[in-house]
Amino acid sequence: MVIASAISFQLKKGELAAIVGINGIGKSTLLKTLGRFQPIISGSIKIEGKELSTYDYLQMASKISVVLTESIASKNLSVYELLALGRQPYTNWLGKLADTDVSIINKSIALLELEPFLDKKCFQLSDGQLQRVLIARALIQDTDIILLDEPTTHLDLYHKVQILKLLKSIAHETNKTILFTSHEIELAIQLCDKMLILDGRENAFNEPCKLIENKNFDTLFPTDTISFDSNTGSFRIKK
Ligand SMILES: Nc1ncnc2c1ncn2[C@@H]1O[C@H](COP(=O)(O)OP(=O)(O)OP(=O)(O)O)[C@@H](O)[C@H]1O
Numbered sequence: 001m002v003i004a005s006a007i008s009f010q011l012k013k014g015e016l017a018a019i020v021g022i023n024g025i026g027k028s029t030l031l032k033t034l035g036r037f038q039p040i041i042s043g044s045i046k047i048e049g050k051e052l053s054t055y056d057y058l059q060m061a062s063k064i065s066v067v068l069t070e071s072i073a074s075k076n077l078s079v080y081e082l083l084a085l086g087r088q089p090y091t092n093w094l095g096k097l098a099d100t101d102v103s104i105i106n107k108s109i110a111l112l113e114l115e116p117f118l119d120k121k122c123f124q125l126s127d128g129q130l131q132r133v134l135i136a137r138a139l140i141q142d143t144d145i146i147l148l149d150e151p152t153t154h155l156d157l158y159h160k161v162q163i164l165k166l167l168k169s170i171a172h173e174t175n176k177t178i179l180f181t182s183h184e185i186e187l188a189i190q191l192c193d194k195m196l197i198l199d200g201r202e203n204a205f206n207e208p209c210k211l212i213e214n215k216n217f218d219t220l221f222p223t224d225t226i227s228f229d230s231n232t233g234s235f236r237i238k239k
Pocket residue numbers: 003021022023024025026027028029030181
């Protein structure tokens with residue numbers, strides 16, 4: 001069964017972008033396809049003009065990092081050990097960290113405020129703390145492109161905003177391309193440079209203000225229950 005087709009978009013360096021849409025519309029499937037976690041069903045994906053399928057394992061690992069919501073297999077590792085694995089594409093076969101690796105790791109630890117958890121095992125963390133560790137590991141991998149599946153799911157509102165603002169500043173200051181799936185549509189409208197609205201019809205991709213102008217959010221949810229207020233960029237429940 002096809003749930004969404006004719007999806008076309010292009011991301012530039014230094015952009016923060018979100019994929020939004022209702023449950024089951026294909027956000028995670030699209031993100032995992034972009035990260036080569038699953039094969040392309042149809043169509044083509046290119047990075048810098050080169051087909052994604054032609055990148056070998058090492059090229060992929062230094063080009064794209066992926067943060068998925070599924071629980072990680074390596075929860076027995078300490079937080080520091082898990083973070084250090086982010087440098088694997090760059091270290092020699094012994095996995096020995098050079099001074100530059102350690103300095104990149106320490107920078108991300110400070111950014112995500114992970115100092116109190118470094119010696120803990122990953123299974124001892126709350127979902128939100130683990131989420132921050134996984135985001136730090138993606139930064140440590142230091143790729144041009146970072147893909148994140150629902151990176152703010154387990155976070156409280158303050159940490160949701162903190163993480164999205166951090167992703168935005170990373171995209172802008174380090175010229176990385178960051179794409180994430182999210183149900184936080186209102187936050188994404190305020191913080192993202194671009195958004196892809198998967199609705200199985202138009203699948204509009206644009207700057208949030210253009211999407212509001214074009215009324216692309218208005219029919220995202222059944223209009224007898226939820227309406228979109230284009231003045232405030234927020235959804236209202238119909239009473
Ligand atoms: N492993 C799988 N096998 C078969 N169908 C799947 C599998 N994973 C997802 N699907 C189906 O593919 C469709 C898209 O799922 P996907 O997880 O990409 O949606 P989503 O937009 O991320 O949803 P949500 O907002 O609920 O996370 C759904 O209809 C789902 O049932």
